Amino acid sequence: PGPAAALNLQDIEDFAEKVLTATAWAYYRSTSDDEYSYWENFASFKRFWFRPRVLNKISVISTETTMFGLPSSLPIFVAPAALARLGHTDGEMNLTRAAGAEGIPQGISSNSSCSVDEIMAAKRPDQNLIFQLYVNRDRAASERVIRNLEKQGFKAIMLTVDAPLAGNRELDRRTKGFASTAGPAHGKTGPEDSGVASAISGYQDPDVCWDDIPWIQSLTKLPLIIKGIQCIEDAEKAFEYGAQSIILSNHGGRSLDFSPAPMTVLYELHKLRPDLLKKHEVYIDGGVRRGTDVLKALCLGARGVGLGRPFLWGNSVWGEEGCRRVVEIMREEIVTGMRFLGITRLDQLTPDLVQYFDRDPV
Ligand code: FNR
Numbered sequence: 001p002g003p004a005a006a007l008n009l010q011d012i013e014d015f016a017e018k019v020l021t022a023t024a025w026a027y028y029r030s031t032s033d034d035e036y037s038y039w040e041n042f043a044s045f046k047r048f049w050f051r052p053r054v055l056n057k058i059s060v061i062s063t064e065t066t067m068f069g070l071p072s073s074l075p076i077f078v079a080p081a082a083l084a085r086l087g088h089t090d091g092e093m094n095l096t097r098a099a100g101a102e103g104i105p106q107g108i109s110s111n112s113s114c115s116v117d118e119i120m121a122a123k124r125p126d127q128n129l130i131f132q133l134y135v136n137r138d139r140a141a142s143e144r145v146i147r148n149l150e151k152q153g154f155k156a157i158m159l160t161v162d163a164p165l166a167g168n169r170e171l172d173r174r175t176k177g178f179a180s181t182a183g184p185a186h187g188k189t190g191p192e193d194s195g196v197a198s199a200i201s202g203y204q205d206p207d208v209c210w211d212d213i214p215w216i217q218s219l220t221k222l223p224l225i226i227k228g229i230q231c232i233e234d235a236e237k238a239f240e241y242g243a244q245s246i247i248l249s250n251h252g253g254r255s256l257d258f259s260p261a262p263m264t265v266l267y268e269l270h271k272l273r274p275d276l277l278k279k280h281e282v283y284i285d286g287g288v289r290r291g292t293d294v295l296k297a298l299c300l301g302a303r304g305v306g307l308g309r310p311f312l313w314g315n316s317v318w319g320e321e322g323c324r325r326v327v328e329i330m331r332e333e334i335v336t337g338m339r340f341l342g343i344t345r346l347d348q349l350t351p352d353l354v355q356y357f358d359r360d361p362v
Contacts (some may be wrong), residue, residue, distance in 0.1 A: 003318045003325035008333075009289045009310045012326060016087070016313035024086035026175040026311050027196040031253035031274045032100025037261070038253025043289025044261035045234050048296045048306050048354045053342035061335050061344050067304040068156050068245055068281070070128040073103035075298060075346055076330055078139035078323075079252075079306030080107030080132035080158065080227075081249060082200060085114065087316030091354065093122035094315045098323030100124040102331075106268035107158050107227075107306070111135040116152055123153075129223065134163075137205045143182040146219040156244070157220060159213075159250075162228025164206045167255040186287040197254075221334035227285075230259050232268055235276060245303070252286050252308050263297065270300045270351065276299035295341065298349040 006012045017025060031038035063074050078099050085091030096330060099106040105128045108119055124267040131154040136142040149157060172195035217224060223244035229235050230250060237246055238246045248262035248269075263282035269277055276282070284297050285306030297305050307326065316321030338344065 001341055003314075003321045006325055006329070008329060009313075010110045011324060012310060012313045012317060012322065013316045016149055018075060020087060020316050021173050023196065024316065026083075026084065026171045027086060028309060028316075030167055030169035030171035030195075030197070031257075032255060033257035035253060036257050037250045037255075037259050038287075039193045040261045041250070041253055041263075042289070044263035045287065045293045045296055047145050047357050047359075048263070048299075048343060049357060050292075050296075051353055051355055052340055053353070056342035056344075058339040058342065058344060061338055062345060063331065063334055063338075065304065065346050066285070067105055068128075068130065068202060069223060070105050071103075071154055072105055072304070074327065074331055074334065075294060075302075076104055076131075076288075076327065077283075077306050078104065078106035079249075080109035080112075080130075080160070081312055082109045082111030082310045083113045083196070083314060084315055085127075086196075087312055088319050090114075090313075090319055092119050094320040094324050095311050096122040096127070096129070098311075098314075098327065101320075101324055102125040102327040105130060105155075107132045108154070128155045130154060130158050131222075132158040132160055132227070133216070134160060134201075134203075135205045135208045135216075136203050139205070142205075143219055146216060149220055149222055154222060156225055157216070158227050158247070159216065160223040160227045160258070161208075162230065162251045162255050163201070163248060164204060164208060166195075166201040167251070167257075168178075169195060169197050171253060172197050178333075188335040210237065210241060213243075217242060228255075230262075230265060232265070232273055233283070234349035235265075235269060236273070239276065239280050243280075245283060247283040247306065249285045249306075263300075266297060266300050266302055267356065271294055274301070291330055291335075291337045294330065295337045295349060296354055298346060299351055299354040301351070 065075050072332045107130045109132050226238045226243045227247040228249050229246045248265045250259040276279045281303040310326045314326045
């Protein structure tokens with residue numbers, strides 16, 4: 001069947017599970033330890049219910065916004081994810097073509113399987129790409145990468161801070177896959193029998209710390225996004241250090257099990273530091289699978305949300321068309337949700353449109 005056969009993002013995941021190799025499925029799907037954080041990412045959205053407003057004019061809807069200072073047709077971005085070529089020979093290029101066609105920003109992983117040149121050639125002239133950085137133990141190598149980003153055409157730099165090492169992803173380790181399509185950003189540094197994740201993460205410097213933020217900022221004028229913030233204290237710190245924006249994330253449940261769902265951290269920020277949410281852009285990613293998830297996050301003050309695996313699934317089944325189908329489904333669901341909430345613009349998504357249940361409600 002074609003992409004239209006998928007009515008929702010779960011359908012796309014189900015198709016992907018059927019077509020992917022065991023190694024690719026295991027790498028994409030795997031999460032840490034007992035998967036509590038992975039499942040909590042989904043569950044956390046279900047604790048928020050709407051308080052819809054009726055009898056408003058809803059024929060004309062706009063989902064336009066800016067994220068990271070970049071225009072976007074939807075409050076959704078492609079979260080950076082490694083090794084898209086495990087699912088399709090065109091790899092990240094498909095995600096880039098789809099993001100360009102749909103008008104949304106994309107994060108390009110340090111561990112992309114396509115080269116930056118390939119990805120830049122696949123993008124539209126007006127399309128905005130963000131480089132996701134893992135810092136190399138060889139600092140000179142990272143320095144070269146960072147200094148080059150502006151010239152290459154990237155619009156921002158996204159430093160990922162929640163994965164200084166690979167999480168304990170047992171599904172991945174069991175399949176003993178090896179990242180034979182690993183890209184040029186790094187060497188194949190892990191042992192061959194320990195799973196894809198460990199094979200591609202060995203170059204990372206585990207001693208990257210707050211003091212390195214000024215170093216990164218000294219090498220580029222691009223705005224700095226910090227991805228992987230998991231508590232209020234670090235959110236405050238990130239802004240003190242001059243981050244333009246932050247992404248609350250637990251790496252899709254792939255790093256520390258029992259790290260909180262980003263929606264939980266966002267709710268805490270909303271309750272305790274609403275001033276931060278007003279002053280700065282805060283994003284979340286992890287477990288976003290429905291338009292209503294996006295709307296809830298925006299009600300609590302998020303500027304936008306990232307999706308990781310859904311694009312890998314779409315790419316694996318139908319390439320570029322599959323990635324576009326992910327956005328198309330989200331677009332339909334977001335517009336429908338806005339109509340039922342009685343609003344026509346994203347800036348009308350306010351906290352009074354949701355309520356929190358301190359229990360799993362159904
Ligand atoms: C990721 N993620 C990720 N993040 C990052 O900053 N750099 C990376 O190279 C990767 N690689 C990666 C590979 C795979 C297979 C997955 C599933 C995820 C994390 C990603 O950006 C995002 O945080 C999560 O994917 C969000 O969760 P969902 O949408 O997959 O539930």
